[in-house]
Amino acid sequence: MGHANGIKTQKISRGKKKKPSPSSRPRKKASLSYLQSVIDNLPVALFAKDVTDDFRFILWNKKQESITTLPREKALGKRDHEIFSAESADYFREVDEAVVKRGKIAEIPEEIIDTEEGGEVYLRTVKVPIQDSETGHSLLIGISEDITDRVKAREQLERLNQNLSEKNRELESTQLQLIQAEKLESIGRLAAGVAHEVKNPLALLLMGVEYISSGIDPDDPNLEVILSEMNEAIERADQIVRGLVDFSSDRQLTREETDLQPLIEHVLLMTRHELTRGSVKVSAKFQKDLPKPLLDSRKFEQVLINLILNAIHAMAESDNASELSIKVTSKTLDKVELNEGARTARRFRKGDTVIYIDVKDTGTGISKKNLEKIFDPFFTTKATGHGTGLGLSVVRKIVELHDGEISIRNRLITEGAHARITLVAPRRDG
Amino acid sequence: MFDNVLTYQRYSENTIQMATKVLAIDDESGFTRLLKLNLEKNGEYEVRVENDSSLAQTAAREFKPDVILLDLVMPGLDGGDVSALFQGDPLLKDIPIIMLTALVSQGETSEDAVAIAGGRPVLPKPVKMETLTACIHEVLDAAAE
Numbered sequence: 091m092g093h094a095n096g097i098k099t100q101k102i103s104r105g106k107k108k109k110p111s112p113s114s115r116p117r118k119k120a121s122l123s124y125l126q127s128v129i130d131n132l133p134v135a136l137f138a139k140d141v142t143d144d145f146r147f148i149l150w151n152k153k154q155e156s157i158t159t160l161p162r163e164k165a166l167g168k169r170d171h172e173i174f175s176a177e178s179a180d181y182f183r184e185v186d187e188a189v190v191k192r193g194k195i196a197e198i199p200e201e202i203i204d205t206e207e208g209g210e211v212y213l214r215t216v217k218v219p220i221q222d223s224e225t226g227h228s229l230l231i232g233i234s235e236d237i238t239d240r241v242k243a244r245e246q247l248e249r250l251n252q253n254l255s256e257k258n259r260e261l262e263s264t265q266l267q268l269i270q271a272e273k274l275e276s277i278g279r280l281a282a283g284v285a286h287e288v289k290n291p292l293a294l295l296l297m298g299v300e301y302i303s304s305g306i307d308p309d310d311p312n313l314e315v316i317l318s319e320m321n322e323a324i325e326r327a328d329q330i331v332r333g334l335v336d337f338s339s340d341r342q343l344t345r346e347e348t349d350l351q352p353l354i355e356h357v358l359l360m361t362r363h364e365l366t367r368g369s370v371k372v373s374a375k376f377q378k379d380l381p382k383p384l385l386d387s388r389k390f391e392q393v394l395i396n397l398i399l400n401a402i403h404a405m406a407e408s409d410n411a412s413e414l415s416i417k418v419t420s421k422t423l424d425k426v427e428l429n430e431g432a433r434t435a436r437r438f439r440k441g442d443t444v445i446y447i448d449v450k451d452t453g454t455g456i457s458k459k460n461l462e463k464i465f466d467p468f469f470t471t472k473a474t475g476h477g478t479g480l481g482l483s484v485v486r487k488i489v490e491l492h493d494g495e496i497s498i499r500n501r502l503i504t505e506g507a508h509a510r511i512t513l514v515a516p517r518r519d520g
Numbered sequence: 521m522f523d524n525v526l527t528y529q530r531y532s533e534n535t536i537q538m539a540t541k542v543l544a545i546d547d548e549s550g551f552t553r554l555l556k557l558n559l560e561k562n563g564e565y566e567v568r569v570e571n572d573s574s575l576a577q578t579a580a581r582e583f584k585p586d587v588i589l590l591d592l593v594m595p596g597l598d599g600g601d602v603s604a605l606f607q608g609d610p611l612l613k614d615i616p617i618i619m620l621t622a623l624v625s626q627g628e629t630s631e632d633a634v635a636i637a638g639g640r641p642v643l644p645k646p647v648k649m650e651t652l653t654a655c656i657h658e659v660l661d662a663a664a665e
Contacts, residue, residue, distance in 0.1 A: 289622035297554035
């Protein structure tokens with residue numbers, strides 16, 4: 091056919107329109123050709139449907155050919171149902187009718203067409219209902235942009251993101267399992283120790299029961315001693331079992347913003363008896379305007395009580411004057427410091443406000459060999475009955491569950507130990 | 521010899537019975553205190569207690585026990601160390617030793633079971649007086665043979 095690729099001419103040739111007058115034909119043909127050239131060189135797909143003629147395609151530019159992999163010869167004069175799958179065609183028709191009915195430009199941000207050669211192609215399409223003033227026909231212009239690459243990239247990104255989330259969840263789950271496994275392993279290792287620590291008081295109780303069972307003489311002066319020993323044995327067994335239960339208990343914490351000064355003062359009150367008995371001079375210093383870390387106060391008090399009791403014990407064994415100093419300070423990290431003692435990755439980020447709780451004593455300090463083991467469950471340097479060895483392992487667990495760190499070192503200049511707990515103030519960036 | 525003089529105790533009006541000398545080496549002072557009270561209750565035993573294992577050898581040399589009750593888990597020298605020390609001591613090597621332990625052991629299948637470790641009986645804690653005294657009698661009989 092001699093006409094240009096324009097659809098209009100095609101439609102006209104179908105005899106639906108009055109033929110143009112012979113005199114006007116060359117100029118019109120020229121302008122149509124010019125227009126067709128413009129249309130074909132557009133970087134977007136352009137098509138038009140004749141609404142009046144059952145939405146048959148009357149325009150199909152080159153870009154539309156390449157996107158749909160369908161030459162215009164096979165599209166022009168056809169309806170969506172003759173070109174696309176029934177599902178797609180139904181959808182297009184529904185949208186087209188809605189656009190025409192509304193009489194306004196409509197954007198379809200994402201639609202899919204099945205193409206013969208290119209598979210699924212994603213399009214962003216703008217549909218414009220117009221009225222051909224010349225023919226009076228109602229037309230629907232469509233301008234489509236191939237967004238397949240963008241959609242695929244987005245989908246890939248979403249997949250990666252999902253993968254990342256899954257990996258993250260897996261990691262979290264693995265970490266929880268590790269904590270649980272470590273806990274179970276510890277409890278396994280603890281079992282023999284606990285049995286030993288509990289069986290000793292039980293042995294004493296049995297001895298007491300046997301003594302009493304063989305006949306009670308109310309005047310027996312031993313009776314009071316025996317009952318007092320038995321009472322102590324029950325308390326000791328109870329403490330050990332409680333310690334174990336605490337160690338193995340569910341680690342869910344109830345944390346809230348906590349003012350450290352009253353908490354520490356409360357701890358000092360609770361340990362006052364031991365401090366007094368050990369003739370320990372106590373100093374507690376608090377920096378002004380300390381941030382409030384998120385703490386489970388009850389559990390955190392346990393951490394400090396443990397550290398203080400350890401300090402008292404270490405100082406009782408030393409000839410030095412017993413002095414316990416507690417200092418709470420805070421600072422904003424301008425760099426992340428390396429901590430060789432920490433087993434885990436650094437918990438703190440540059441810009442975090444951290445709180446240091448430093449507990450120093452003037453005790454015997456810790457030997458280099460023991461420093462490596464002090465956080466191991468049931469490691470103790472104390473004689474049987476004077477500590478289960480659970481204390482510091484529980485301390486570390488609790489500190490870690492508060493997203494904090496604990497390190498224990500010997501003091502550098504004077505004799506004694508220096509425990510430092512590092513906590514992070516709540517991050518305000520969410 | 522003067523230091524070989526045995527301790528005698530008036531057991532009844534007509535019988536002079538030699539009390540069995542028991543040295544209990546255990547860091548659990550409460551346990552040893554009650555053990556001593558129980559064993560000495562009817563005069564059959566004379567018990568000396570040593571809660572510091574580093575002084576066990578001296579105590580044994582001084583006391584010259586017929587039988588030694590030795591705790592396994594102690595700070596400093598443990599039961600194994602003390603046992604080895606006695607084994608190498610000509611004055612102490614023939615004294616029978618009964619090990620006591622609160623450790624869970626395979627031999628502890630029933631409360632009356634007596635495990636044997638290194639040729640020595642090992643009694644689990646808590647131990648009934650009946651089991652303990654039966655074991656003392658057994659090791660003394662075996663030593664006398």
